[in-house]
Amino acid sequence: MNISLGLLFILIFYVDRFFGGEFNKGEYKDLTEFMNWSDSKGGKVVRWGGILSVLLLISVAIYVYIQNDINLYKWFWVFFYIIAYGIKSLGEWMYLEGRKYLFSLSLMMFGIISVLAIYHFNAN
Numbered sequence: 380m381n382i383s384l385g386l387l388f389i390l391i392f393y394v395d396r397f398f399g400g401e402f403n404k405g406e407y408k409d410l411t412e413f414m415n416w417s418d419s420k421g422g423k424v425v426r427w428g429g430i431l432s433v434l435l436l437i438s439v440a441i442y443v444y445i446q447n448d449i450n451l452y453k454w455f456w457v458f459f460y461i462i463a464y465g466i467k468s469l470g471e472w473m474y475l476e477g478r479k480y481l482f483s484l485s486l487m488m489f490g491i492i493s494v495l496a497i498y499h500f501n502a503n
Contacts, residue, residue, distance in 0.1 A: 380501045384456060387493050391486055399482055425470035432462045453498040460490035 436459055443451045464487030472480040 380497060383497050384494070387490065387497070391490050395483070395486055399479065422470070422474075424474070425466060428466040428470070429463075432466060436462065449498075453494065456494045457491050460487050460494065463487075464490065 436455075439455060439458070443455045464483050468480040468483035468487065471483055
């Protein structure tokens with residue numbers, strides 16, 4: 380189960396990394412503006428939201444590890460995808476032109492459904 384969760388995380392990361400920029404390239408006035416959006420106000424909001432969510436997730440992960448309950452692990456990973464891709468898609472929706480946020484929301488839904496499916500099939 381841990382191997383499949385790790386592979387899922389790596390798969391979603393690389394799909395976001397390599398196909399995220401190609402999702403709606405034609406809708407931007409300047410591609411350099413899209414690729415360097417982390418220097419804008421939206422990028423700063425997403426960066427600080429990411430830092431705060433990482434700190435929150437680390438503290439929750441320590442609690443889940445101490446409790447050693449398989450059900451808590453499942454919900455930790457579900458909330459991880461909600462927080463990580465929720466903040467990212469919110470920043471893309473508010474500060475970028477186009478519809479790249481739909482791609483991030485799709486990855487979030489794919490991650491949540493995959494985690495729930497992995498835990499369901501391993502429980503049976």
